[in-house]
Amino acid sequence: AAPTVLACACRYGVPATAASITTAGGTGIVTGGLVELALSPICSQLASSVRFILHSWPLSSMLLRCIKGAALGWFVWWGSGRGMYHIVILPLIIVEMERGDPATLGAIDECVLVGVSLGLCLAHIVFPRQKEDVHLSRRGLFINFLFGDFIEGAYPFMERSTICNTAAGLAAALSGVVVCMFGARSSAYLPLPLAVLISDRPLAMLAAFAISVLVPCAAAVMENYCLGRVDMTVKTL
Structure with a gap:
């Protein structure tokens, strides 16, 4: 026209x-x-x-809230790696925050993307498999912690390791359970400390962050440690 x-x-x-x-x-x-x-x-x-x-x-059933949280956490993590973030997930976060209130999906976004990525990056700084991993991990750790946005920093580790990928999915589901079980809400794209402070359930948000960071971090450290021991044994032989 x-x-x-x-x-x-x-x-x-x-x-x-x-x-x-x-x-x-x-x-x-x-x-x-x-x-x-x-x-x-x-x-x-x-x-x-x-x-x-x-x-x-559902408010009446703790079990259903846990199932909903696990499903949302896993979907946000799974969908972000398959091109659904800007098409589905981010619009839903914007809709939920239409009135300026913190969002359930905002809290889940921070935990299952930022927290998981931060945990994997931290693991590859503490116990890297390759020297090249340290530079990428430091950048990922810095951006995730201060800006709340760099899931891409963990993609190389998840793509090359089934253990890291599985631990990331598990952490996403578990942190989603905590968010929905206690009704925590926050916002995406915030520094992690600020995301906890603005949450209406800061302790629940902190617990969800702890799960999303520590589960993949521990899995990656153990895997890299075991692979390092195998490499040392092979070199000795």
Whole structure:
């Protein structure tokens, strides 16, 4: 529609600046009006439904809350590695935080992506398998801790090691359980200390972080230690 309006304005001798303002402004008014009148009620209802599912369902059953937390934690971790983060997960976080409140998915995002990545990076600083791992791990540790965003720093370790990958998935599910069991909410893309401080359940958030960091860290350290012992034995022989 905008090209047609612009062409008509030019055809009837409307100056270029006025034609551009009319086209741009008219497009915004029409689009905004249609969204407000037709789509806004539907989108508002959908957003309320998403928040209800994440916050209120199910409140009566501890077991169901644990299952929901494990499923959400595992899905966020699994989906982020398969191109679903910016298509599905991040929009859901934005919808949940529409009113400026901390989010369940925001807390899960920080734990299962940032915490897990930080744990794997920490392990490869403490006990690296290769010298090259240390530089990547230091960068990953720094960015994850201070900016709350660098799951990619752990991808090389998860791709080359089934143990690291399995431990990361397990930590994601367990930390999701803690978040949903205690109803902790926070925000994604925050430094880890700040994500804990703004949470409405800071102790639960801290416990979820501890699980998401320590489980993959311990698994990676043990694997690297065992592989190092094997390498030393082979060299000795």
